Amino acid sequence: MKAWRLHQPGGPEAFVLEEIPRPEPSDGEVLIEVRAFGLNRSEWFTRIGDSPTVQLPRVLGIECVGTVVSDPSGELRVGQRVAAMMGGMGRQFDGSYAEYTCVPSSSVFPLETELAWEVLGALPEMLQTCHGSLHTGLEVQAGETLLIRGGTSSIGLATLAMAKLAGLHVISTSRSEAKAAVLEAAGADDVIIDAGAIVERVRASHPGGVDRVLELIGTTTLLDSLQCARAGGVVCMTGILGGQWELSSFRPMGDIPTAVRLTSYSGGAGDIAREQLQQYVSMVEGGQLEIRRGPTWRFDELPAAHRAMDDNRANGKMVVVVR
Numbered sequence: 001m002k003a004w005r006l007h008q009p010g011g012p013e014a015f016v017l018e019e020i021p022r023p024e025p026s027d028g029e030v031l032i033e034v035r036a037f038g039l040n041r042s043e044w045f046t047r048i049g050d051s052p053t054v055q056l057p058r059v060l061g062i063e064c065v066g067t068v069v070s071d072p073s074g075e076l077r078v079g080q081r082v083a084a085m086m087g088g089m090g091r092q093f094d095g096s097y098a099e100y101t102c103v104p105s106s107s108v109f110p111l112e113t114e115l116a117w118e119v120l121g122a123l124p125e126m127l128q129t130c131h132g133s134l135h136t137g138l139e140v141q142a143g144e145t146l147l148i149r150g151g152t153s154s155i156g157l158a159t160l161a162m163a164k165l166a167g168l169h170v171i172s173t174s175r176s177e178a179k180a181a182v183l184e185a186a187g188a189d190d191v192i193i194d195a196g197a198i199v200e201r202v203r204a205s206h207p208g209g210v211d212r213v214l215e216l217i218g219t220t221t222l223l224d225s226l227q228c229a230r231a232g233g234v235v236c237m238t239g240i241l242g243g244q245w246e247l248s249s250f251r252p253m254g255d256i257p258t259a260v261r262l263t264s265y266s267g268g269a270g271d272i273a274r275e276q277l278q279q280y281v282s283m284v285e286g287g288q289l290e291i292r293r294g295p296t297w298r299f300d301e302l303p304a305a306h307r308a309m310d311d312n313r314a315n316g317k318m319v320v321v322v323r
């Protein structure tokens with residue numbers, strides 16, 4: 001089979017398209033013909049050499065959609081449409097940047113849907129992350145105000161769509177004036193241009209602070225985000241777009257305002273039920289949940305897709321269609 005393998009960290013050209021043996025499923029695994037896969041920042045971190053636990057060479061790709069080729073357990077029929085995500089995929093073992101991938105059954109979600117592969121391919125990891133951030137991390141309630149920091153990211157835009165559906169008032173951010181229109185078109189009630197400190201701007205419209213903050217930029221804005229939340233509010237750290245994994249100094253007394261709660265979400269396949277993912281997919285198919293996608297790429301264009309990620313040109317989830 002054809003697979004894009006990463007031998008050394010580097011730029012988008014570090015991926016090498018190779019012929020490698022098709023994997024064979026053992027008990028507890030499912031062999032999937034990959035039809036499409038979404039691109040993820042975690043793959044980008046691995047590509048640039050920022051995933052010390054991933055041993056190279058490796059076929060990256062932490063999620064995919066496709067059809068079942070073989071399920072030794074007999075649970076899933078051959079040809080069944082499925083999504084697969086996480087569980088070590090593309091990190092501990094070869095992932096979805098390939099024509100076939102073999103994954104643990106616990107990472108596989110059977111799906112009843114007629115959505116086109118390029119649409120379906122955008123969904124699994126994104127829906128799991130947004131659902132987990134909103135409902136496990138932030139425990140949002142209708143009527144609350146949510147601030148999304150890093151709003152033009154694919155996760156930011158999909159969370160905005162889900163949050164509007166859940167009845168929240170959403171403030172979303174971008175560093176770029178030019179991208180404010182993207183956020184407004186996606187349904188943001190208010191847009192803030194974010195140069196790193198937005199607490200004054202947030203407090204101007206919400207003097208007591210906002211109910212919930214989804215932090216997608218990470219440690220570079222986290223302390224400011226904590227100041228944006230009201231007493232009893234929650235800040236959930238889900239992303240690290242700023243590229244800094246650690247805070248240079250952290251004084252919990254003071255840095256965390258009184259009664260503000262700080263949590264994180266780093267979910268996996270086990271954090272969303274099969275029925276819940278199916279429900280979201282059906283909502284996308286039925287037009288109730290609108291997920292904004294970025295560009296779609298052919299399999300042979302993978303390096304160009306990573307270049308677009310380097311340049312932050314996507315404005316939505318990018319998908320590679322394998323066939």
Ligand SMILES: NC(=O)c1ccc[n+]([C@@H]2O[C@H](COP(=O)([O-])OP(=O)(O)OC[C@H]3O[C@@H](n4cnc5c(N)ncnc54)[C@H](OP(=O)(O)O)[C@@H]3O)[C@@H](O)[C@H]2O)c1
Nearest residue numbers: 041129152153154155174175239240241242265266267312
């Ligand atoms: N916890 C989990 O389970 C989980 C799962 C999936 C993804 N994630 C994380 O969620 C985050 C979003 O992922 P994604 O794939 O949706 O990202 P993405 O679509 O590639 O995000 C692109 C956006 O990030 C913003 N950005 C890029 N570099 C930045 C920087 N240095 N500082 C501030 N903003 C920057 C840009 O926004 P502007 O130019 O508009 O400012 C750009 O539009 C990532 O950190 C990812 O690792 C977490």
